[in-house]
Amino acid sequence: MTKKASTGTRRAVPCCAPLAEEPLSETDAADLAATFRLLADPVRLRLLSIVAAAPAGEVCACDLTGPLERSQPTVSHHLGLLTEAGLLEREKRGRWAWFRVVPERLAGLRDVLGPGPAEAEPPARAAR
């Protein structure tokens, strides 16, 4: 059974239990893989990092075509994928589109890879 957010004080978007907790179901695995696939592209990773590292917390799309050395349709395509998946938020102001990261979404992914450093838990080695 998949319980959501059993670990209490985390508001990270729940997708499934950490990998080391229990084997993934077929549907959970497909869902997770689809999300990780978004991070499996260098252009999208750089987009995420640029937006995430922006001091203002948001970046105009017009400032993203330059550093990535990709065409405008390509950047727009990747921004659309990241936004549709909930990793980015888009706000249109005038004729510009501004993007922000959705930190809870990344935190949810992070939790799948293992328990956080705060609750560092030894991997429960079963003695035989």
Place this chain on the structure above:
Amino acid sequence: MTKKASTGTRRAVPCCAPLAEEPLSETDAADLAATFRLLADPVRLRLLSIVAAAPAGEVCACDLTGPLERSQPTVSHHLGLLTEAGLLEREKRGRWAWFRVVPERLAGLRDVLGPGPAEAEPPARAAR
């Protein structure tokens, strides 16, 4: 128990700074994307979760072909990719191959997605 988890001593395999810290370089992004691409497949995710959740800490390859409903060459292929990338360790005993997870590797990936929950930091909103 010092939970000193500042940006200094992290034993997780270092690949690059967290996404929100600074924009990824082109090579770092390509490297990271290649690693995330390994997690972007449901079969590999289930393999990882099965091995990670094994009470003994290791699993024989002969026990992995069954639950995944994939052919033996396919499972072997994915195990090879995960092992080559350092996410799994392979030890051959007799005619069987046993696999373990390499937790530092997953921890390194986790750190890229954001700082630990202890230092959860709201996005610095700059007034405009």
Place this chain on the structure above:
DNA sequence: CCAACACATCGACCTGTGTCAATGCATTAG
């Protein structure tokens, strides 16, 4: 009202990769 701009969408191309049958390579049993 029209031109310029910013971004999204479409269509097409092409590389990358997940998949399996067939085969190869060790190791073990008899």
Place this chain on the structure above:
DNA sequence: CTAATGCATTGACACAGGTCGATGTGTTGG
């Protein structure tokens, strides 16, 4: 030795997805 077992490798195939030029849609400025 020979046969059988467990896993890796090969080759071929089909599909997914990144890329860009062309075009569409909404907004601003003159």
